Amino acid sequence: MSRTRVHNFSISLDGFATGEGLSVDAPFGHAGHRLHEWMTATRFWHGLGVVEQGEGAAGSTGADNAFAERHEHGIGAEIMGAGKFGPPGWQDDAEWRGWWGENPPFHTPTFVLTHRPRPSLPMEGGTTFHFLDASPAEALDTAREAAAGLDVRIGGGPTVVRDFLAAGLVDHLHVVQVPILLGRGVRLWDGLESLEQGYAVEAVSTPSGVTHLTFTR
Amino acid sequence: MSRTRVHNFSISLDGFATGEGLSVDAPFGHAGHRLHEWMTATRFWHGLGVVEQGEGAAGSTGADNAFAERHEHGIGAEIMGAGKFGPPGWQDDAEWRGWWGENPPFHTPTFVLTHRPRPSLPMEGGTTFHFLDASPAEALDTAREAAAGLDVRIGGGPTVVRDFLAAGLVDHLHVVQVPILLGRGVRLWDGLESLEQGYAVEAVSTPSGVTHLTFTR
Ligand SMILES: NC(=O)c1ccc[n+]([C@@H]2O[C@H](COP(=O)([O-])OP(=O)(O)OC[C@H]3O[C@@H](n4cnc5c(N)ncnc54)[C@H](OP(=O)(O)O)[C@@H]3O)[C@@H](O)[C@H]2O)c1
Numbered sequence: 166m167s168r169t170r171v172h173n174f175s176i177s178l179d180g181f182a183t184g185e186g187l188s189v190d191a192p193f194g195h196a197g198h199r200l201h202e203w204m205t206a207t208r209f210w211h212g213l214g215v216v217e218q219g220e221g222a223a224g225s226t227g228a229d230n231a232f233a234e235r236h237e238h239g240i241g242a243e244i245m246g247a248g249k250f251g252p253p254g255w256q257d258d259a260e261w262r263g264w265w266g267e268n269p270p271f272h273t274p275t276f277v278l279t280h281r282p283r284p285s286l287p288m289e290g291g292t293t294f295h296f297l298d299a300s301p302a303e304a305l306d307t308a309r310e311a312a313a314g315l316d317v318r319i320g321g322g323p324t325v326v327r328d329f330l331a332a333g334l335v336d337h338l339h340v341v342q343v344p345i346l347l348g349r350g351v352r353l354w355d356g357l358e359s360l361e362q363g364y365a366v367e368a369v370s371t372p373s374g375v376t377h378l379t380f381t382r
Numbered sequence: 383m384s385r386t387r388v389h390n391f392s393i394s395l396d397g398f399a400t401g402e403g404l405s406v407d408a409p410f411g412h413a414g415h416r417l418h419e420w421m422t423a424t425r426f427w428h429g430l431g432v433v434e435q436g437e438g439a440a441g442s443t444g445a446d447n448a449f450a451e452r453h454e455h456g457i458g459a460e461i462m463g464a465g466k467f468g469p470p471g472w473q474d475d476a477e478w479r480g481w482w483g484e485n486p487p488f489h490t491p492t493f494v495l496t497h498r499p500r501p502s503l504p505m506e507g508g509t510t511f512h513f514l515d516a517s518p519a520e521a522l523d524t525a526r527e528a529a530a531g532l533d534v535r536i537g538g539g540p541t542v543v544r545d546f547l548a549a550g551l552v553d554h555l556h557v558v559q560v561p562i563l564l565g566r567g568v569r570l571w572d573g574l575e576s577l578e579q580g581y582a583v584e585a586v587s588t589p590s591g592v593t594h595l596t597f598t599r
């Protein structure tokens with residue numbers, strides 16, 4: 166059975182998944198890189214080819230890496246929001262092809278939810294961006310079909326993750342709480358009272374200082 | 383040197399330290415007892431005399447208890463807010479003497495911040511309630527004097543803890559994150575951007591499912 170999963174979704178202690186002041190130079194606004202330092206330190210991240218490294222040895226291989234790696238396994242499609250795909254205003258730029266260069270790290274059909282859809286954008290390495298104006302449930306049906314029996318990842322940002330949670334569509338949620346207070350930005354948890362009641366919840370802190378929360382059903 | 387400490391301060395994943403709908407029958411509103419189940423399960427709590435128990439053996443003695451016990455050590459005075467001292471409207475009830483009966487579990491001078499102060503209220507067991515209309519810094523000076531070289535505990539609720547944090551007056555903050563989403567109530571973390579920069583922060587999850595966060599300077 167194809168499941169819907171969120172992985173490596175990083176928030177501050179006060180619940181913000183991104184900062185204020187998003188721009189092409191600041192994809193996370195005033196949060197900078199702080200929400201993802203736990204992840205960029207892992208071997209998983211180094212193995213993505215995002216970091217220039219020699220063979221093999223780079224990156225941590227402990228608990229943070231074990232969580233981080235799960236991002237990849239068994240995923241046949243991703244759904245993301247317009248706010249993850251580009252900086253505010255990317256819809257007015259016909260040349261915008263996402264943050265990730267010509268070979269994005271998705272390697273599957275990738276559905277971008279937007280009220281201003283455009284034609285599909287085939288990239289290298291198996292990623293094709295499709296642009297959808299659809300409800301979360303409809304988008305999930307479409308992505309599931311494209312995933313051909315594999316799981317669908319909800320890639321963020323917070324608005325989209327929250328909408329899918331509120332609609333009861335998420336089977337596995339992995340949130341990483343980073344010990345910083347951002348004070349402003351976009352919150353993950355708003356309007357999700359009693360979410361835990363539909364899930365088994367676990368928390369585990371790791372030596373890097375973050376706490377991994379998993380909601381599973 | 384006398385330090386200012388917060389202990390066993392429990393919040394939901396979405397940051398609420400109390401729910402909505404506070405009343406004499408619901409001191410935590412719709413949160414009920416859920417924020418403190420981790421604590422009422424400990425030997426520390428059973429030893430307070432709040433729970434009817436036989437001698438000695440009751441309550442857990444693991445990590446949650448180790449944290450919980452620290453509430454007591456070396457404290458010479460407490461400061462709390464009007465919202466902790468009683469339900470909304472207690473200021474109109476000349477008979478209100480707090481939630482805790484004739485022998486409250488403070489056993490020190492206890493300063494209640496309120497815009498409607500009343501005469502001091504000596505209780506059994508060493509607790510005297512004093513009512514103060516004063517800034518956090520002034521209240522801390524007064525409490526520190528009463529504490530005679532011992533530490534001052536900021537007992538809550540969230541408004542008062544937040545105000546003392548914002549004023550830079552807290553030396554040790556112990557927050558317990560409970561894996562529930564309350565959705566509404568009073569948040570702890572609002573307006574505390576970059577708080578972590580003044581502290582060493584640690585996180586540790588325990589088998590009960592909560593995560594203990596300590597901010598120490
Ligand atoms: N912390 C993390 O782990 C993490 C992960 C991923 C991303 N991020 C960050 O999160 C930020 C973006 O998050 P966000 O919450 O602002 O935006 P988002 O969730 O990425 O996207 C929300 C936007 O997507 C479009 N959209 C959403 N649902 C739709 C629907 N059903 N139909 C049509 N369009 C829909 C709307 O944009 P339009 O109306 O403009 O089309 C909406 O404003 C970025 O800073 C990104 O870097 C963080």
Ligand SMILES: NC(=O)c1ccc[n+]([C@@H]2O[C@H](COP(=O)([O-])OP(=O)(O)OC[C@H]3O[C@@H](n4cnc5c(N)ncnc54)[C@H](OP(=O)(O)O)[C@@H]3O)[C@@H](O)[C@H]2O)c1
Pocket residue numbers: 390391392393399400401404409410411417462463464465466467495496497498514515516517518537538539540541542543545568
């Ligand atoms: N989660 C936990 O571990 C924990 C711990 C303790 C309490 N609680 C709960 O927290 C709730 C109460 O929290 P809260 O944030 O609503 O209220 P609170 O922090 O207890 O008290 C805030 C009130 O205290 C008075 N006050 C604060 N600062 C003052 C100052 N400088 N000078 C004069 N008066 C001042 C004001 O009341 P007036 O203007 O009305 O006088 C203010 O509205 C209760 O539900 C309680 O059970 C939770």
